[in-house]
Amino acid sequence: MSEHQQSLEELQHIKKMMERSSRFISLSGLSGMAAGVSALVGAWFAWKRLHSTESETYNLVRIIETNGTRILDDLFWIATYTFIAAFISAFFFTYLRSRKDKVPMFGTATMRLFWNVAIPIAVGGIFLIRMMQNNEFELVAPGCLIFYGLALVNGSKYTLGEIRFLGYGMLALGIMNLYYVSYGLYFWAMGFGVLHIVYGAAMWMKYERNN
Numbered sequence: 001m002s003e004h005q006q007s008l009e010e011l012q013h014i015k016k017m018m019e020r021s022s023r024f025i026s027l028s029g030l031s032g033m034a035a036g037v038s039a040l041v042g043a044w045f046a047w048k049r050l051h052s053t054e055s056e057t058y059n060l061v062r063i064i065e066t067n068g069t070r071i072l073d074d075l076f077w078i079a080t081y082t083f084i085a086a087f088i089s090a091f092f093f094t095y096l097r098s099r100k101d102k103v104p105m106f107g108t109a110t111m112r113l114f115w116n117v118a119i120p121i122a123v124g125g126i127f128l129i130r131m132m133q134n135n136e137f138e139l140v141a142p143g144c145l146i147f148y149g150l151a152l153v154n155g156s157k158y159t160l161g162e163i164r165f166l167g168y169g170m171l172a173l174g175i176m177n178l179y180y181v182s183y184g185l186y187f188w189a190m191g192f193g194v195l196h197i198v199y200g201a202a203m204w205m206k207y208e209r210n211n
Contacts, residue, residue, distance in 0.1 A: 029207065036195070039193040040189060042078055043193060049071065128147075138184075149167045169195045170195065
């Protein structure tokens with residue numbers, strides 16, 4: 001090995017060490033795919049529940065206004081179970097990759113990522129809950145996409161940089177959904193389901209397939 005090649009390898013090693021100390025780089029592409037599949041399953045159950053009503057329209061907002069708290073409770077529990085399934089599966093695959101890469105799951109970089117993602121989501125959650133308490137349902141689905149997209153963009157500097165593109169996709173869908181509020185469930189499924197799967201597959205092929 002030449003001295004030049006050895007120097008390059010040492011620089012690459014130093015670069016990797018710096019990234020591990022400042023970024024949480026063990027997010028697994030399988031985590032994204034698992035979260036996306038969970039979201040699509042949840043959206044399917046929500047779609048079936050909405051279509052089980054006697055309403056003559058499948059407009060999400062009108063169905064909620066017509067059926068009141070009964071259907072809201074069902075949708076709430078579907079969303080809760082979907083989130084739990086997505087979180088557990090995403091945590092599981094990220095834990096496996098973190099263990100394989102010998103990178104601690106809970107370190108300084110992890111906490112930075114957590115807070116930068118958690119704050120926009122928490123604020124968005126409070127805002128959307130308050131909207132629902134005031135019977136304002138039209139912007140709940142786009143609001144979920146927009147606040148989640150902002151959280152991903154905000155946290156991207158502490159993990160894989162590509163995650164900001166997932167955030168941009170969520171923001172784009174959320175903004176479009178603002179103008180087509182009747183299709184909130186479809187935009188929601190496209191964002192949390194399809195985009196997660198596409199992103200996860202791309203990250204798995206780029207970072208994990210060869211390993």
